[in-house]
Amino acid sequence: MPRFKEITDTEAKDTLARGDLRLMVGPFAYCLQSNETLVFDGLRKLYGDHQILPTESFSDFHLSLRPANLVQKWRKKIDFYFDGQRPFNRIESQHAYAFLEWGMNWCVSTTANEQLKLHAAVLAKNGIGLILPGLPGAGKSTLAAALCLAGWRILSDEHALIPFRTNNLIPLCRPISLKNQSIEIIRKFDANVVLGPETHETHKGTVVHMKADLAPGSHDQSFIPAQLMIFPRYSQEAKLVLHKKPKTEAFMFAGLHSFNYSLLSQTGFDTMCTLMDAVSCYDLTFSDLDKAVQVIEKLLLEAGKS
Amino acid sequence: MNPLLVKVLNDPHKSTQLTLNQWEILIPQARVASLLSTLYILLEEKGLLGSIPDRPRAHLFSDWLIHNSQVQTLKYEVKWLKRALGKADVKLILLKGAAYIAGNLPAERGRLIGDIDLLVPVEKIELCETVLAEFGWKPGEQEPYDEQYYRQWMHEIPPLRHVNRGSILDVHHTIIPPTAKPNLDAKKLFADAHEINPGIWVLAATDMVIHSAAHLFHEGEFDHGLRDLLDLDRLLRHFGEKETQFWAQLLPRAKELDLQRPLYYALRYVRHFFHNPIPPSVLEMTSALKPGYLKTRIMDFCFLRAFLPDHPSCCIRGVSIARFFLYLRSHYLRMPIHLLIPHLVRKARMRYFNDSKQDEGETNKALN
Numbered sequence: 001m002p003r004f005k006e007i008t009d010t011e012a013k014d015t016l017a018r019g020d021l022r023l024m025v026g027p028f029a030y031c032l033q034s035n036e037t038l039v040f041d042g043l044r045k046l047y048g049d050h051q052i053l054p055t056e057s058f059s060d061f062h063l064s065l066r067p068a069n070l071v072q073k074w075r076k077k078i079d080f081y082f083d084g085q086r087p088f089n090r091i092e093s094q095h096a097y098a099f100l101e102w103g104m105n106w107c108v109s110t111t112a113n114e115q116l117k118l119h120a121a122v123l124a125k126n127g128i129g130l131i132l133p134g135l136p137g138a139g140k141s142t143l144a145a146a147l148c149l150a151g152w153r154i155l156s157d158e159h160a161l162i163p164f165r166t167n168n169l170i171p172l173c174r175p176i177s178l179k180n181q182s183i184e185i186i187r188k189f190d191a192n193v194v195l196g197p198e199t200h201e202t203h204k205g206t207v208v209h210m211k212a213d214l215a216p217g218s219h220d221q222s223f224i225p226a227q228l229m230i231f232p233r234y235s236q237e238a239k240l241v242l243h244k245k246p247k248t249e250a251f252m253f254a255g256l257h258s259f260n261y262s263l264l265s266q267t268g269f270d271t272m273c274t275l276m277d278a279v280s281c282y283d284l285t286f287s288d289l290d291k292a293v294q295v296i297e298k299l300l301l302e303a304g305k306s
Numbered sequence: 307m308n309p310l311l312v313k314v315l316n317d318p319h320k321s322t323q324l325t326l327n328q329w330e331i332l333i334p335q336a337r338v339a340s341l342l343s344t345l346y347i348l349l350e351e352k353g354l355l356g357s358i359p360d361r362p363r364a365h366l367f368s369d370w371l372i373h374n375s376q377v378q379t380l381k382y383e384v385k386w387l388k389r390a391l392g393k394a395d396v397k398l399i400l401l402k403g404a405a406y407i408a409g410n411l412p413a414e415r416g417r418l419i420g421d422i423d424l425l426v427p428v429e430k431i432e433l434c435e436t437v438l439a440e441f442g443w444k445p446g447e448q449e450p451y452d453e454q455y456y457r458q459w460m461h462e463i464p465p466l467r468h469v470n471r472g473s474i475l476d477v478h479h480t481i482i483p484p485t486a487k488p489n490l491d492a493k494k495l496f497a498d499a500h501e502i503n504p505g506i507w508v509l510a511a512t513d514m515v516i517h518s519a520a521h522l523f524h525e526g527e528f529d530h531g532l533r534d535l536l537d538l539d540r541l542l543r544h545f546g547e548k549e550t551q552f553w554a555q556l557l558p559r560a561k562e563l564d565l566q567r568p569l570y571y572a573l574r575y576v577r578h579f580f581h582n583p584i585p586p587s588v589l590e591m592t593s594a595l596k597p598g599y600l601k602t603r604i605m606d607f608c609f610l611r612a613f614l615p616d617h618p619s620c621c622i623r624g625v626s627i628a629r630f631f632l633y634l635r636s637h638y639l640r641m642p643i644h645l646l647i648p649h650l651v652r653k654a655r656m657r658y659f660n661d662s663k664q665d666e667g668e669t670n671k672a673l674n
Contacts, residue, residue: 031330056327057326057327058326058327058329058330058359058362059330060361060365062334083334083337083338083617084334084616084618084621085616112364113371114371262375263371263372263375264375265374265375
């Protein structure tokens with residue numbers, strides 16, 4: 001299957017406008033439609049290494065970002081369509097790219113209950129999976145971006161997908177979303193970072209997405225067993241503190257912030273048990289990204305030995 | 307022309323011959339019609355799950371898990387409802403989805419439910435509200451106008467929401483708005499309700515069908531139209547087979563409850579979409595209930611479109627007009643015109659002033 005960057009700009013633009021751009025994103029296929037330049041530019045910049053599927057295939061999610069009619073086009077407002085429905089309110093067309101990424105996340109959050117879904121960033125190195133659960137604002141995306149730029153493979157910046165009764169992780173490699181101060185922090189961390197269109201004044205402030213499929217095999221869909229679970233907490237000026245976290249506490253937190261733990265009832269509980277038996281859990285408070293990455297590398301080495 | 311979803315519901319074996327591009331029409335159609343889990347169970351029963359492609363199957367399975375979770379939640383909520391209403395010495399009578407699930411009726415298979423619908427005698431409404439509040443189900447914030455609208459004109463009180471668990475109750479005292487034209491004596495419904503499981507009551511078979519029909523064909527929004535029509539199809543098949551007197555009683559009962567017209571439509575469209583085997587003798591009797599030629603043509607135009615899944619693949623000419631017409635019709639059926647016009651003006655004004663405020667809140671919540 002060809003990769004998105006292997007087709008020409010004209011062909012890409014045409015396919016997207018026609019609503020037949022089919023991108024593989026982890027286990028899911030997205031079929032996208034848009035005439036918005038921002039959407040086209042963002043996708044070209046961030047999804048070049050994703051595979052594209054032919055028309056004769058099954059797409060999980062059919063999304064479209066377009067003005068509902070001529071009046072809305074003139075007012076520079078667009079709608080987000082999922083299967084022809086509009087689950088959200090109208091948005092400014094300058095927010096198109098950020099909205100596409102949110103919308104793509106939303107599709108996974110609201111469907112796909114055939115696996116346990118935790119709210120977490122997920123990475124891997126040397127065949128060892130690392131889960132970073134965290135509330136919004138805890139710095140999980142920033143830390144994930146830093147790890148990714150330091151050679152880790154990103155498996156997801158939002159959803160840990162875990163097949164029932166295993167501790168496996170299903171890779172769902174997507175651009176990482178960075179907000180507000182994190183954008184500058186990551187730019188300083190690595191000057192060569194590839195960023196998509198910047199979206200200002202969204203309900204979460206300024207948002208930008210970072211190309212994250214940097215490691216070789218980023219789009220390999222083999223499962224990776226989770227062995228580490230770190231609960232990051234970014235705190236300005238804070239010294240780095242790493243604590244072993246009791247598994248019961250980690251279980252409760254991760255379960256509570258899961259997308260479908262309670263929906264899955266017994267299966268959810270069994271899966272969490274299998275997962276928690278397999279991972280070592282830590283709390284990590286940090287302000288300096290380099291130091292945080294070093295500490296995590298050390299934990300990786302220990303996990304590799306055991 | 308029937309949509310792919312209807313074809314597969316009627317003949318599940320068709321699912322084995324679909325191309326991938328047909329699957330990506332079928333799955334979204336089933337999703338917007340809230341029928342993914344229904345389809346999952348249907349294919350499972352026919353032993354066809356193994357022969358369909360992985361990704362479509364995952365979508366069906368995912369929604370079946372939601373259905374399972376809803377069934378479990380419902381059973382738990384019903385336990386508490388039994389206790390609460392027991393305290394008020396009122397029978398727990400479940401309606402619609404909750405009744406199908408609690409009564410293990412075939413319409414239950416894969417059925418997703420939103421709210422739990424109850425029926426209590428009108429003179430016990432206040433008592434029930436008090437008791438339900440003690441058990442945690444409380445009314446949400448209502449505009450004073452909406453509150454008054456419910457209390458004065460509707461067949462139900464404003465929805466109650468459980469403060470901890472979030473479950474939502476719609477407490478009805480009859481099955482159509484008292485301001486609507488049909489002259490229905492709710493006491494008859496209570497008299498014939500029966501206990502389906504210890505402490506859990508449902509309407510009589512005929513009344514369950516008539517209620518389902520009245521609800522559907524007085525409704526203004528058809529998001530779940532096809533699913534509700536499928537409920538009717540399954541209820542009719544089930545009761546027709548299990549209860550010997552069912553078909554003989556159905557039409558007379560509809561006459562007694564003054565709800566013949568919605569029943570006529572129900573029978574007409576379950577036949578059209580799902581080839582329901584209605585006995586010829588019953589069909590013959592229903593022909594007397596048929597509206598005039600022009601009205602039949604107009605209603606066909608509207609309903610044949612309104613029942614299509616709201617998906618681009620079903621966007622035939624006239625769909626939006628049909629939906630809009632039925633929306634207006636539902637209001638017209640709900641209350642006489644001298645009440646309706648001031649109400650609509652009032653609602654439009656409220657909507658206009660509240661819109662911008664609400665919009666942002668909702669989008670933000672959805673994306674957090």
